[in-house]
């Protein structure tokens with residue numbers, strides 16, 4: 001490798017928005033240490049994979065990637081490859097056995113050590129930095145974000161719940177909230193930089209608790225929306241147990257907080273929810289939905305759902321379908337269950353739903369949800385919606401792609417508009433995933 005490339009890095013980000021936010025922190029930390037981000041993977045001397053361990057197929061994807069990187073490394077002996085994020089934190093030192101191409105491992109709480117890890121790796125060691133640090137919120141680091149329209153703002157890290165299927169408590173550690181004042185000062189910077197949308201994120205965002213003065217998530221959301229009155233404010237992911245009337249009223253009262261709640265349910269059956277250790281029954285979940293809709297009737301709701309969890313009987317699966325039909329979510333992330341070693345489910349329950357049944361149930365869930373989304377989207381044909389334009393559409397520079405406050409994707413004729421503009425769009429057609437339209441002029 002030419003010495004010029006040894007200080008140039010490229011990050012591949014897998015998984016959730018938390019990993020995207022972490023990649024922005026990693027970029028800032030490496031830049032502070034004199035490294036430069038690469039335009040493309042080929043021009044980099046250091047390649048980092050910021051990984052996700054939440055489902056088995058996420059790990060399979062990384063293994064495929066590593067095979068390709070191993071080929072690159074054979075041709076370019078000086079190339080340094082690091083694995084960061086949830087996989088190394090979860091599989092610990094054993095992660096090194098995934099591929100001889102891996103030079104170092106860095107868990108989510110140890111990104112400040114990245115410059116040292118890179119140097120040690122260059123010296124031939126295979127260093128690992130996998131300590132949990134419950135004090136680490138990366139306060140004081142200014143994330144280097146991609147794009148200038150929409151910003152992800154982490155407000156808490158980790159999770160104190162123990163959902164039986166989930167690796168997050170093992171990969172991200174105990175919950176810790178960022179100080180209220182540091183979130184607000186970050187929002188002020190984003191306002192000055194001209195961002196049009198801010199998404200507050202946390203694994204369990206609505207259990208936010210200011211470590212200094214004890215403010216809750218409703219107070220934080222309210223303050224952020226006032227600090228950035230011209231930006232759209234979103235948040236994700238919420239846990240049903242932490243949806244309070246105060247929070248719903250805050251969303252209703254503040255015009256720039258988007259009327260959208262992502263509220264994972266995971267199963268429509270109380271028996272399954274109990275085995276999942278979710279901490280609520282389906283009745284309680286429905287009561288939260290009723291509360292939300294009584295205050296904000298037109299709110300957009302989305303969810304996560306798992307098919308084929310341990311001990312799921314056909315009647316439990318029918319209960320999940322029934323819940324989808326009844327609530328009519330705008331959209332859903334739908335998965336079949338995969339065992340994650342070390343979790344409560346892996347240790348105490350039997351993964352007894354046959355693979356074929358899991359996949360069949362998942363397909364039924366997907367088919368039903370797609371038909372519901374399609375119906376809901378069809379109903380919006382003829383209406384005018386406010387869209388924040390995010391980018392050119394994939395198909396044509398003559399069209400822009402953006403989102404409604406309810407997070408529906410909209411493709412519309414570009415006319416004179418640019419990404420970043422708020423546009424009133426008349427919806428003319430719809431599929432189960434996208435609305436199409438043209439700007440409405442008054």
Ligand code: 5AD
Nearest residue numbers: 054165166264304305335336337338
């Ligand atoms: N198997 C399948 N889906 C899972 N999820 C988390 N862990 C698993 C697992 N072991 C899903 C949940 C969660 C989303 C991020 O991923 O629905 O809300």
Ligand code: SF4
Nearest residue numbers: 159161163166168203
């Ligand atoms: Fe995982 Fe449950 Fe925490 Fe979500 S709330 S991150 S599913 S343990």
